[in-house]
Amino acid sequence: MSGLGILLVATMLAVAATVSYGLETGFDRSAAEADLPDVLVSFDSQSASSVRERIAALPDLEAFSLREQLTSVPFRAGRESADNGVVEVVGPGRRGYAIVAGHDVSRRGGVVIEEGLATDWGLGVGDRIRVYDSPPLPIVGLARAPSNVAYPLAAPHIYVSLAAYRAATRQHSARQVNIAQIWLKDPSQLDAVLVQARMSSYGLSGLSLITRSGVRVVVDQAAGIVIALLAALSLIALLTAATMLTAAARAEIQRRLHAIGIWRAIGASRGHVARVAAFEALLVAVPAAAFGVGAGALLATGPSDRLLGLLNQDGPGSALLAPLLGCFALTVAIPALAAAWPAWRAAGGPPLALLRGAEIGGGRARWGTAGGGGLLRLGARLATTRRVRLVATLASLAICTSFVLLMLALASELNTLANDPTALGRRYQLSASLPASAAPRVRALPGVSAVGPRWEVSAVDAYSLGEITYVIGFRGDHTQFEDPPLVEGSRLGGARQAEVGRGLAQILGLRVGSTLALATASGRELRLRVSGIVSALEHDGRVAYVSERALLGAEPDAPEKLAVILKPGADTKTVTAELQRLGADVTASTGVAGGGKTLVDALRGLLLTIAAVDGLVCLYMLTQALALTAAERRSAIAVLRACGAGAGSIRVLLAGAALAVLVPAAVVAVVLERLVLGPAVSRLAQGYATLALGADAAEIAVLLLGLALIGTVAVWWVVRRLTSRPIAGGLG
């Protein structure tokens, strides 16, 4: 039993260590591997020679490289395609990305594609990819660049050498660049370099400077939520282990008081008794902890690596060994100390008292003097006998359970985000590729409640790393069709205003009243005042809602679609068929799509892994508590069995004991989750989305069912063990 507990705790710790260590160190490790520059500068296209001159004048410069970044490029490979690809035309010099397979680009041709794209599309070195309408280009290598998250969270990137690009495009004019990577001799001089860079940037439009630490902050914010959750869960696991193993060790020492008395009587020191107890605990703890740590690492490596891959970061590999060894040491230290301490205390008593089987110390704290009978009630009374342990068990179980509830709420929320368009504030069910002029005809279709033209174009923001911003416009009030929650400021109030998604606001440092400057594909600039910030998960929040006038003014040829709201009860398939009859390509609205969905799936997988281990810890905790109660009150149970109580009656007795712990633990867990954990995690995540993490009735019902299942399994297992032994053994 103790071995199982140690195994579970070790598993939990190893899961936490694997994920936390990977996320905590992922950026630095990958940045070092990729030789990420200290400063990334993006600007509107300039001749390479003029940029080179300006950068060469910067102080403390170690190296720099220039490249041209082409956005909204269509890629195609096999059945996969994307129209928001980014081609990085790299010149000589350092790269800022790591080659993880194959080799780098060269003048001989071929492209390097980012690892995320290769994984998502199932491509490898030797495969081919089409860029624009080019003939298929051979993929010569896979790259990982931690300056940005990976495809499909961000636009797919491919890298091509300047020579190969010029040869393919037959371009011989002066080289144009819009990205510069700068490495400093002494990164601590970064501030001085940035000041100098801004001073020397006169004439460069669309300038944006992003530092290596700035990239890290963005990535760490997301990882911080997961790490905070895991750290909390690890603490719970440790608390649980300490509580349960100490209680188990105490019960074991109590059983062996006579033997300890004999040892002491023949001259063994207290230290010797404690060391022997610790050694015996280690005999169980070492293999259990080793197995648990191994299992936990194996369990978590898959989901963790997947998440790291999406962040364009490398798994920790053998560097994980040290934290795992730490988990192992901690997991074996707890039972050793938990065994040694009561042995030390017990051995401190007079040998004569020990030989008589006196209590270890603290006397007998008994609760429950109320009358009434029944096995269920008696079981509850047996479980509440030891106050300190009861409180510790209750607290551990309640915290553990509240985390399971939190995971359920998170998973449910993520599921809603992934599948329910209204969760993102999207109020239309269908999108039809029809011009605005077709709106009256669509509105007349049976089952259609409202129709509105919708435009969406991608634009390059002037401040980031060539990241695409999605500009969305509706005719009239966009909230009729898309109503993402407003978290700051006010709704769009005119043609010179924009509501921006939180993700975009964070990347660009926008606040209400700031100016949003975007360059559209046609080269026009869109300058708008930020009226409000909305919680939009679509495109990771890199969206801007603008008026129809502003959007079409900047991009007159913006593709039109019709957003179609159905009447309640209308059949989506029927309306879709009608729309198709009008010649439209119809797509159904979903929740988070594309890259967002991938991230949601990855996070959900991770949460489920953690929740599963957490649930097992709960099961262990309850089973251990029941086993301890049964061991301590074995004579009472033996008397009951001698009186004719069968396994069923003993199950009822222990069900009472289980309920005495589970019911208050469930109540505390629900309160804790709704009032503390849910709001706390919502606050942690508020940079990304507005998450309602207070558990609802359905989640609470699932939790109660889970607890009932755990209780049933624990009672069944303990009673099975109890009844497999002769009754006479309990009467001695």
Add this chain to the structure above:
Amino acid sequence: MSPERPVLRARGLAKQVGSGRARQQILAGVDLDVAAGEMVAVLGRSGSGKSTLLNLLGGLDRPDGGRVGVAGEEITGASEKTLDRIRLRRIGFIFQSFQLIEELTGEENVLLAARLPGAPRGGRRRAQALLARLGVSAVASHRPHELSGGEQQRFAIARALVNDPVLILADEATGNLDEGSAAAVIETLGELAAEGRAVVLVTHEAQSAAAADRVLHLVEGRLRAGREAAGPGP
């Protein structure tokens, strides 16, 4: 008494305890018949196997060899369910250390056995009658630590009797009692036998055994006859 239709019948009971070189044959072919209305005392020194014998007779442990029957039902090799039923309805146990459950009052301890699934109806009525008969009604609501040893043992006897068993197995029932309380318990056991129950009392006190109809000595794993009374006690 001639036990033609004994309530308890044991044949060739054998039991080993310990392991390896410490393995010991504690019972080596015990035969025992106890009739209804008979009180049999088994005397033996400490460690002779008296409690082991009682555990085997009551189905609390399994023998290595031999057979036990209670009220015509074979308990050796019976399923746990059958054993539970036989213990519930046919056998009452009385222990040296009373084995009352600390969290329950004296009365609740008695009622606990009467409320087990499968117990005969009328448990509460029988419990109250037993408490009155044993003179502990006044302290029925007291918890074990508030009772004297004699009172605790009387509650333990009431618990053993509450389901109206035909066989009473008493393990050193007077071992933790003063002389007066011990005498009262022995007298009660005698009365139970007189009512038609079979009573087996294991003890190391010759004085307690003296009240029995038959006294058997457990020596080297076998029962040897001692004094035999003319008939069941008054």
